[in-house]
Amino acid sequence: MAYALDNDVFFAALYEGHVAHIDARAWLDANKPVGWAIAMETYLAAMRLLMNPTILGRGILDGAMARRAVETELMGKYPGRILIEDKRPIGEIFDRATGHRQIMDCWLMQTARAHGHTLVTRDKAINRAWPEHSLLLPRCGLLSC
Amino acid sequence: MKTTLELPDDVAALLRQESAARGGRRRASLSSLVSYAVREVYSGLPDAPAQVDLKAGRVVVKRDKQMPMVRSEDVVAALDD
Numbered sequence: 001m002a003y004a005l006d007n008d009v010f011f012a013a014l015y016e017g018h019v020a021h022i023d024a025r026a027w028l029d030a031n032k033p034v035g036w037a038i039a040m041e042t043y044l045a046a047m048r049l050l051m052n053p054t055i056l057g058r059g060i061l062d063g064a065m066a067r068r069a070v071e072t073e074l075m076g077k078y079p080g081r082i083l084i085e086d087k088r089p090i091g092e093i094f095d096r097a098t099g100h101r102q103i104m105d106c107w108l109m110q111t112a113r114a115h116g117h118t119l120v121t122r123d124k125a126i127n128r129a130w131p132e133h134s135l136l137l138p139r140c141g142l143l144s145c
Numbered sequence: 146m147k148t149t150l151e152l153p154d155d156v157a158a159l160l161r162q163e164s165a166a167r168g169g170r171r172r173a174s175l176s177s178l179v180s181y182a183v184r185e186v187y188s189g190l191p192d193a194p195a196q197v198d199l200k201a202g203r204v205v206v207k208r209d210k211q212m213p214m215v216r217s218e219d220v221v222a223a224l225d226d
Contacts, residue, residue, distance in 0.1 A: 007220065007224060008217045008220045008221070011220055012217075012220075014204055014205065014206055015205075015206045015208070015215070016205055016206060016207050016208040017206075017208035017212050017213060017214050017215055018214075018215050018216075018220075019214060019215070019216050019217075020217070025205070029203065032202070045224055048223070048224065049220060049223060049224070050206065052223050053184050053185060054181050054184045054185050054213075054219070054222075054223055055213065055215055055219065055220070055223050056195060056206070056212055056213070057184055057211055057212045057213050058193065058211055058212070059193065059194055059195030059206075059208070059209065059211065059212040060194065060195070061194050061195060061197070061206070062194065065194065065197060068199065069197055069199065069204050069206065070204075072199045072200070072201055072202075072204050073202065073203070073204040074202075075201040075202055076200075076201040076202015076203065077202055078202060079202070101221060101225060104224070122217050123217070
């Protein structure tokens with residue numbers, strides 16, 4: 001079983017100023033050998049966040065560096081895959097959404113499931129909704145961190 | 146920093162509305178909304194982009210004191226804009 005990281009967990013692994021950076025970084029480093037991926041949407045979300053002054057303040061990166069940061073993370077001994085889902089949103093997942101902010105989460109869940117990946121998230125609601133297809137990011141020092 | 150701001154009524158009303166729209170004060174406190182707005186408007190061009198440790202398979206964007214700490218809620222809000 002390989003893992004797909006959601007937008008928040010992937011960004012937390014990259015940015016030292018995310019409150020979950022230590023947990024996400026340690027978990028990702030430890031679990032890359034199992035197989036890991038991000039959806040294309042997560043790739044783009046990471047670039048957006050790295051270039052957003054409300055997130056990085058005056059430390060924002062330009063497009064070239066933001067893309068390089070994501071690409072470099074995907075390299076290495078255990079490279080990450082990019083998942084692309086070409087199906088339409090399915091009712092089994094999307095009909096459970098109760099608010100607009102859940103739509104991207106639903107899409108990431110559909111994408112991860114379609115490729116046989118477990119979605120790693122910090123969102124307890126996602127984990128409650130799809131416990132068999134998601135993993136709540138463990139706190140560092142617990143489980144496989 | 147703790148401080149006291151005197152806000153015009155319309156600004157205070159906008160802050161309350163925005164907080165309610167984002168799920169209430171637990172999810173979007175007035176402090177976090179003011180911080181967000183100030184960063185959005187006054188950050189300007191970066192004077193010093195963040196330092197980035199680029200090691201194949203392990204990237205860390207370093208945070209200096211001028212850069213915000215962010216929570217998952219901030220990430221969601223930023224991607225929601």
